[in-house]
Amino acid sequence: MTEAPVIEEKRVFMTGNEVVAWAALAAGADIMYGYPITPQNEVMHYWSRLAPRYGRNFLQTEDELSAGFATTGGVMAGSKAFTATAGSGSVLMQEPMAMAEMMRLPTVTVVQQRGGPSTATVIYSQQEVTLTTMGGNGEGIRVVYSTAGHQDLYDYTIKAFNIAWKYRFPTFVLGDGYQAKMREPLTIYDPERRGIKLLQPDPFVGGEGEPGRDRPPAQYRNTYNLEEELYEKIMSDMREFEENSADIAEYESRHTEDAELVIIAHGIVFRAVREAVDNLRRQSLSVGAFRPVTLRPLPGGQIKELAARVKKILVVESAYGQIARLVKEKVCGAACEIYSMFKPGIGIAAAEVEMRAKEILAKQ
Amino acid sequence: MPETTTRMVLAGEGGQGVQAIAEILAEAANEEGRQALYIPNFGVEQRGGVSVAFLQISDHAIGSPKFLKGDIVAALSERAVHRTATYAGPETIFIYDSAMEGVEDDLPKDAARVIPVPAMEVAKEEFHPRVYNMVIMGALVGATAVVTLDQAKAAIEKRLGYKFEKKPQLRDLNFKALERGIEMGRGAEGGIN
Numbered sequence: 001m002t003e004a005p006v007i008e009e010k011r012v013f014m015t016g017n018e019v020v021a022w023a024a025l026a027a028g029a030d031i032m033y034g035y036p037i038t039p040q041n042e043v044m045h046y047w048s049r050l051a052p053r054y055g056r057n058f059l060q061t062e063d064e065l066s067a068g069f070a071t072t073g074g075v076m077a078g079s080k081a082f083t084a085t086a087g088s089g090s091v092l093m094q095e096p097m098a099m100a101e102m103m104r105l106p107t108v109t110v111v112q113q114r115g116g117p118s119t120a121t122v123i124y125s126q127q128e129v130t131l132t133t134m135g136g137n138g139e140g141i142r143v144v145y146s147t148a149g150h151q152d153l154y155d156y157t158i159k160a161f162n163i164a165w166k167y168r169f170p171t172f173v174l175g176d177g178y179q180a181k182m183r184e185p186l187t188i189y190d191p192e193r194r195g196i197k198l199l200q201p202d203p204f205v206g207g208e209g210e211p212g213r214d215r216p217p218a219q220y221r222n223t224y225n226l227e228e229e230l231y232e233k234i235m236s237d238m239r240e241f242e243e244n245s246a247d248i249a250e251y252e253s254r255h256t257e258d259a260e261l262v263i264i265a266h267g268i269v270f271r272a273v274r275e276a277v278d279n280l281r282r283q284s285l286s287v288g289a290f291r292p293v294t295l296r297p298l299p300g301g302q303i304k305e306l307a308a309r310v311k312k313i314l315v316v317e318s319a320y321g322q323i324a325r326l327v328k329e330k331v332c333g334a335a336c337e338i339y340s341m342f343k344p345g346i347g348i349a350a351a352e353v354e355m356r357a358k359e360i361l362a363k364q
Numbered sequence: 365m366p367e368t369t370t371r372m373v374l375a376g377e378g379g380q381g382v383q384a385i386a387e388i389l390a391e392a393a394n395e396e397g398r399q400a401l402y403i404p405n406f407g408v409e410q411r412g413g414v415s416v417a418f419l420q421i422s423d424h425a426i427g428s429p430k431f432l433k434g435d436i437v438a439a440l441s442e443r444a445v446h447r448t449a450t451y452a453g454p455e456t457i458f459i460y461d462s463a464m465e466g467v468e469d470d471l472p473k474d475a476a477r478v479i480p481v482p483a484m485e486v487a488k489e490e491f492h493p494r495v496y497n498m499v500i501m502g503a504l505v506g507a508t509a510v511v512t513l514d515q516a517k518a519a520i521e522k523r524l525g526y527k528f529e530k531k532p533q534l535r536d537l538n539f540k541a542l543e544r545g546i547e548m549g550r551g552a553e554g555g556i557n
Binding site for chain 2: 011013181182183185272274276349351352
């Protein structure tokens with residue numbers, strides 16, 4: 001058994017990568033497997049500094065394929081295992097995470113988005129939305145939280161472990177290079193002292209007794225011989241995913257009740273939108289903001305309801321239409337007008353959103 | 365319209381200590397219980413020699429880490445003057461080191477105030493070139509009152525305390541340079557455009 005870290009509830013001021021390492025510690029993570037890539041490197045650095053103090057482990061693998069598969073192996077052995085990556089590393093990570101989807105393994109992956117495609121920039125983007133939500137060769141049987149700053153990174157990294165182990169869906173915390181590198185205050189805490197029960201991991205294989213006699217055999221397959229067999233398996237997983245979607249989905253909304261225009265954004269971009277909407281409200285303009293916190297499953301009901309009610313929707317993102325595509329699928333059939341502000345691979349300031357919103361409001 | 369967020373852009377050559385200044389100011393604001401967000405070198409500034417720090421201090425939750433115009437923009441080298449001109453708007457106080465020559469034409473034309481500060485000269489003549497960033501930090505604190513002197517000192521102590529333990533005269537040197545900078549920042553008249 002590992003020694004529990006004493007995390008006093010206190011306000012701290014640190015980078016987002018450091019926050020992730022503390023959150024994983026607080027969540028009771030046993031081991032991180034990782035391979036370096038900017039801008040997530042310091043998740044590994046801080047974790048490998050903290051881990052030995054509390055009897056936790058770290059293994060640097062030879063690449064992200066290996067880091068991902070080692071994470072699935074750790075989980076099968078009964079460890080709370082996690083990994084972190086970004087950019088091209090996320091691309092490689094899809095192969096093991098698709099296997100985790102198939103075998104229903106509760107892996108946790110933190111993604112700090114950088115510019116794409118390919119090597120692009122080491123800085124920032126929101127271009128890993130499609131990859132993180134639907135990256136495998138399957139149906140996207142996974143949970144994705146998009147964080148908007150350091151408190152979110154702490155809260156949702158802790159939550160990701162519980163959600164992963166509760167539902168056995170691979171779970172992702174989707175941050176970005178800004179959140180990784182910036183410093184801002186947050187409150188760290190021991191989740192159990194706040195009444196958050198941390199789920200304990202059970203080994204998937206190597207249990208006591210003889211399989212088939214003392215216990216059911218453990219059989220986790222990623223290979224199927226018959227079409228019908230696979231069909232049954234996928235349909236059963238999808239039913240389970242859809243039945244639980246409403247419980248898993250999270251969102252935040254601001255001034256949407258009486259808004260003519262609602263601006264939809266996720267992650268750090270929502271902070272620019274929130275600031276812009278507050279400024280526009282002070283100018284008596286009828287604007288609201290909506291943020292999907294989970295990008296998979298998306299809070300579809302709320303988006304549908306919004307689209308049925310408001311005249312105009314503006315989707316803002318640091319990508320060329322990745323969250324917009326997901327939103328449009330939910331909005332499909334509604335009469336509202338949909339506008340966009342796509343800035344792939346570059347940060348978005350509140351003042352820019354404010355200008356775009358005014359332009360749209362002026363259109364008749 | 366309430367505007368309680370101070371947005372700062374600090375730029376200089378590697379080694380001038382702009383990141384340390386931004387981090388110390390951010391820590392000082394955080395210690396005061398205010399909101400602070402500091403991010404080094406985003407955008408095109410990630411590579412290419414000029415080190416840029418973006419800092420926001422507020423009484424409210426801070427929005428995006430990126431902003432278009434700073435309330436304070438400080439440029440400590442010629443290249444930094446070029447690089448930061450885009451962040452200066454009609455409400456910006458632009459601070460630069462008066463030791464730089466030949467930058468007059470590149471200084472922002474529409475900034476609210478453009479303030480030359482003889483920080484390099486003062487650091488060299490009155491203290492030691494190594495406390496240059498303390499003089500600059502003082503000038504920023506003097507011009508903006510964005511954190512108190514005590515908090516600034518406490519944040520410096522937190523960061524450099526281990527060095528002060530070994531050489532207590534360094535504490536005195538750093539704090540005096542800071543105070544001298546504050547004096548300069550407060551007194552700076554600057555050209556009003």
